[in-house]
Amino acid sequence: MEVDRREFLVRGGKYLMLFGGASAAWEFVLAGTPEKAPDYDAKRHWWAFFIDIEKCIGCGNCVRACKAENGVLQEPFYFRTWVERYHIPPRDPANPEREEHPVVDSPNGGYDGFPERYPEGDGSKNFFVPKMCNHCHNSPCVQVCPVGATFDSPDGVVLVDKSYCLGCRYCVQACPYGCRYIDPRSNTVDKCTLCYHRITKGLTTACCESCPTGARLLGDLRDPADPIHELLRKHKVQVLKPNLATGAKNYYAGLDGSVR
């Protein structure tokens, strides 16, 4: 008797299903037949992101490219990637010991860039931080999904099988980085797929391709020739919220300790 995928997932444990499902190009994942995907062996890749804070100019190209590439809703509540501006005021000479808290803004997720707000040379520190799903290796979202719709693929990408997503929002609440939202068109969860439909064809993500300064770079940690290895050797990098041990794979260079 043929066992359907949901039954297989429940009976056999989700990792069995996910291993087959994730070795697929994205359209095959969507079609529910990931095992049929050609020309891409997920086990040969382990994707990660390198983000150089000093290079980000807050132009918003990445946000616009992501929305266009992935059909993300235009309203300013829906983002697969967004950019935040951090402003750390200068120290108060009368109270130099006092730690200044950053002021963070992200108008329309940085989609339109950032209007000038802080004068140069006033002693403040200002920088931009691109954010998106961290494709965590120990992802809280995968752990809480009651039906296995959110899953890890063998290439280190966290994906959602929308045909199983209940729209229950458990994962939205579980993600400590605020990377998920419910798409009202389908009432299922949405987030960055690392442009799976592109990377499985040998392309980079839309956000990396559109970044004019090379602040964002997709890298394959299983490919010894990938430039990401050199970048990780040369820069001091850190991930967001390392205390949560999510196994986040977005490596930030030049990240200020005030970034959350």
Ligand code: SF4
């Ligand atoms: S950043 Fe959030 S949505 Fe992405 S894998 Fe981690 S917990 Fe899941």
Ligand code: SF4
């Ligand atoms: S496209 Fe590059 S420089 Fe522009 S906001 Fe995005 S990461 Fe920063």
